[in-house]
Amino acid sequence: MKFTSTFVSAVLVAVSVSAFPVSKRGVDPNLVPQFGISPGVNPTGTGDCDGVNGIKIPCSCPPSRDDFINSLSANVAAGHDVNNPGVPAPFPTDNSQQSAITRMQTSISTLQNLHGAGVGCPAASTTFSAQLASLIAGNPPPAAAPAPPAGCSRTPAAAARRPGTRSRSPRTLPPDTTSTTPAVPAPFPTDDSKQSQITRLQTAISSLQNLHGAGVGCPAASTTFSAQLKALTG
Template identity: 35%
Template sequence: MKFSAALLTSVLFAISASAAPASSLEARALSTDVTNFFNSIGGFGVKANVDNQGGSCTSPAAPAGARIPCNCPPSKASFISTVVKNVNAGHVVSGNGAGTPVSFPADRTERLFTFRDTLQGMLCPIVSTEWSKLLPQ
């Protein structure tokens, strides 16, 4: 009995030592949470590179006649990666609004603000998405 208990303890220790560090698990959980929220609000709701005229494009969410950068909105993967990076840093890391505090609490509105701030940090206006109608006016 002592041998099997010692063996079980050794096996459990080896498994736990080889498991991913807590920070990796937290990063994966955050990435999954951000992705799920992104999908729950319908993604960006707008396609990039529509009506490209010299790098200036249109967005159905923009006021009539307003143009946006054609690379907006960014790819889903790039955006989610940037949200995770910003949340882990506790602020927008680069671009417009660098240093703006961000987090990813359970509150829907706060999550939308984090998405907006990250998008602006990626040099894309909110009107390059359908999110402005989701935010409080």
């Protein structure tokens, strides 16, 4: 009887464990916005560093991208912020504007509750708020997080072609991906079809937003690109 009891207990434990998934797939990193800010900028010696527009933030913020994605994944899997259960954590994966807004909102709440309820990194330690405002304003979801406007005095065409050359010349066509963000495709068809015009504008927008580095450039709002794209797709 002792052997039987022990065996049954072991079976019950095995069944209990198997009733739960061993692991849950994390969120797609490609859908997680870039911070746009690096930690440890201009430390004051008292634990403060520069965030967006020089706002003082903890020098430990933002966290490492891996740590952030792990925390975000845990929240999404739970359906709410693990450290602040009253905060929902939806993370839709489609390409709609509203889904991009929802993902950004969940990213912000995850950041702010990273180590506990209301204990994390401020939004000013990233460009998340600027990205969210851009999305709410109707700008297309960027392939990489846009940085605050800096040196955005170029003409709109400059993002799509090199200065001093004609946009129709084969030598001026962008490569298959943007030079500063290799993961972002950069197709640039030259025919006059409506779809090709849309594709060229989309590439122009991503080039603009990654002008000086991954996620470091000018927002779409610094041009009329979004309005032109809307006119074509509307």
